[in-house]
Amino acid sequence: MKTGKTVYTCRECDYQSAKWLGRCPGCGAWNTFEEETYAAPPKSAAARSAGRLTGARPGEKEHAVRFGDVDMPSYLRHSTGIGELDRVLGGGLVEGSVILLAGEPGIGKSTLLMQLCGQIGDSCKVLYVSGEESRGQLKMRAERLGVNAEYLYVLTETSIGDILSEYDKIKPDLMIVDSIQTMYAEDVSSASGSVTQVRECASLLIGRAKCNGASVVIVGHVNKEGGIAGPKVLEHMVDAVLTFEGERSMPHRIVRAVKNRFGSTNEIGVFEMGERGLEEVPNPSAMLLEGRPTGVSGSCAVCVMEGSRPLIAEVQALVTPTVFPSPRRTSNGVDYNRVCLLLAVLEKRLGLKFSACDVYLNVIGGLRLDEPAADAAVCLALISSLRDIPLPDDVIAFGELGLSGEFRSAASVEQRVNEAVRLGFKRIALPKRCASRAGELPADTALIPLSGIYDALRLFREQEGKNSGEKE
Numbered sequence: 001m002k003t004g005k006t007v008y009t010c011r012e013c014d015y016q017s018a019k020w021l022g023r024c025p026g027c028g029a030w031n032t033f034e035e036e037t038y039a040a041p042p043k044s045a046a047a048r049s050a051g052r053l054t055g056a057r058p059g060e061k062e063h064a065v066r067f068g069d070v071d072m073p074s075y076l077r078h079s080t081g082i083g084e085l086d087r088v089l090g091g092g093l094v095e096g097s098v099i100l101l102a103g104e105p106g107i108g109k110s111t112l113l114m115q116l117c118g119q120i121g122d123s124c125k126v127l128y129v130s131g132e133e134s135r136g137q138l139k140m141r142a143e144r145l146g147v148n149a150e151y152l153y154v155l156t157e158t159s160i161g162d163i164l165s166e167y168d169k170i171k172p173d174l175m176i177v178d179s180i181q182t183m184y185a186e187d188v189s190s191a192s193g194s195v196t197q198v199r200e201c202a203s204l205l206i207g208r209a210k211c212n213g214a215s216v217v218i219v220g221h222v223n224k225e226g227g228i229a230g231p232k233v234l235e236h237m238v239d240a241v242l243t244f245e246g247e248r249s250m251p252h253r254i255v256r257a258v259k260n261r262f263g264s265t266n267e268i269g270v271f272e273m274g275e276r277g278l279e280e281v282p283n284p285s286a287m288l289l290e291g292r293p294t295g296v297s298g299s300c301a302v303c304v305m306e307g308s309r310p311l312i313a314e315v316q317a318l319v320t321p322t323v324f325p326s327p328r329r330t331s332n333g334v335d336y337n338r339v340c341l342l343l344a345v346l347e348k349r350l351g352l353k354f355s356a357c358d359v360y361l362n363v364i365g366g367l368r369l370d371e372p373a374a375d376a377a378v379c380l381a382l383i384s385s386l387r388d389i390p391l392p393d394d395v396i397a398f399g400e401l402g403l404s405g406e407f408r409s410a411a412s413v414e415q416r417v418n419e420a421v422r423l424g425f426k427r428i429a430l431p432k433r434c435a436s437r438a439g440e441l442p443a444d445t446a447l448i449p450l451s452g453i454y455d456a457l458r459l460f461r462e463q464e465g466k467n468s469g470e471k472e
């Protein structure tokens with residue numbers, strides 16, 4: 001193709017370059033660049049208006065409008081019938097919104113959407129487009145999940161043109177496209193799953209949906225090895241991005257809103273995968289604490305806010321003398337750089353020799369702690385493992401650590417404390433400056449206000465005393 005301009009785009013992060021590159025400067029991935037040819041803008045007015053958001057008739061021009069004359073749209077939300085999914089979406093599915101559901105293959109995306117089809121009821125006309133499974137397979141899944149979706153329309157097709165013409169015939173309120181990587185648009189020459197195809201197919205779907213006010217759920221695969229375009233390519237085109245996380249070997253799954261134009265982000269929904277599909281977990285803290293060892297060093301409970309909901313998780317650390325010239329650090333569930341920063345603060349302010357140790361950090365349950373309020377628990381787990389002194393089992397900690405070793409204030413203190421109390425923690429370590437916001441406590445529960453990391457050592461001193469008392 002000589003007509004268009006050629007650019008090279010990273011499949012993973014959408015980084016663009018004029019030349020092909022082996023390693024992406026944006027995300028560091030290797031071999032992810034793909035040639036993309038920008039076609040000239042479409043000549044026909046119909047094609048141009050496909051991408052418009054206002055639904056102007058083909059041939060009409062857009063005009064600037066005084067903001068005061070813009071009508072307030074009334075967004076209609078439909079409950080999905082799945083409480084945890086409603087929570088993530090900000091209260092339900094907004095009419096005319098486009099949602100990307102991203103996750104690794106086999107994590108349960110099709111399962112969740114089939115259950116959604118069963119729950120959303122016959123008040124809503126749903127078209128399920130599958131490019132991966134046959135009608136029979138879809139039926140079998142519905143049967144296994146106990147989903148009664150007699151009113152569901154299914155279409156097994158991968159050509160966007162044909163899908164859109166079926167769409168125009170059926171006029172559904174909700175269309176599910178599973179998955180975007182299997183779809184192709186006829187007038188794009190590259191293979192399905194390439195950046196160009198994924199972007200073109202999505203923009204055609206979104207354009208049509210925005211005109212007709214239908215909701216669209218697009219399924220996108222995330223593939224660690226590369227090879228197919230990642231959801232990053234679509235992130236800015238859709239209204240909401242939900243990611244489906246979890247380890248395949250473990251039953252629980254977390255759906256997280258990483259972008260949401262109609263609700264708050266960081267809200268999570270927790271599910272458990274079973275024989276009958278995904279079940280909602282109403283009490284995720286209890287699930288995450290299940291099987292927590294007692295009296296072992298290197299473990300600390302933390303209360304983090306996931307959106308509007310407090311969640312209790314367990315941080316585990318293993319600190320061992322290193323045999324390598326530069327010590328190893330691995331972190332699962334906490335940002336790697338954050339862990340390095342905390343190790344440096346502990347080394348500098350408390351004189352703890354982490355620089356001679358390998359450090360392995362893990363958050364139980366595949367949870368990711370993005371909040372700095374997890375610092376306190378990470379530090380306690382690290383110190384506990386380094387010194388091999390267990391923390392008392394009824395201790396929970398939260399609070400952000402500053403570079404001088406001071407604990408900063410935290411938000412939503414009362415909610416965190418209440419959740420900790422509900423799950424039976426008796427001693428709650430928190431930044432001193434927000435201790436007054438903890439609300440009322442039961443008589444047997446105490447706050448441990450910490451002004452700096454030095455104060456946290458008190459918790460260990462107490463245990464040391466107890467240990468030596470036992471030995472005598």
Ligand SMILES: Nc1ncnc2c1ncn2[C@@H]1O[C@H](COP(=O)(O)OP(=O)(O)O)[C@@H](O)[C@H]1O
Pocket residue numbers: 103104105106107108109110111112144273274275276
């Ligand atoms: N017959 C079955 N019994 C129980 N669980 C099943 C069965 N078939 C599939 N699953 C579960 O469903 C998952 C596949 O879910 P699916 O929704 O197809 O994933 P995705 O669409 O994200 O690729 C499997 O990983 C497995 O855990």
Ligand SMILES: [Mg+2]
Pocket residue numbers: 106109110111132178
């Ligand atoms: Mg699937």
Ligand SMILES: [Zn+2]
Pocket residue numbers: 010011012013014015024025026027028029032
């Ligand atoms: Zn990249």
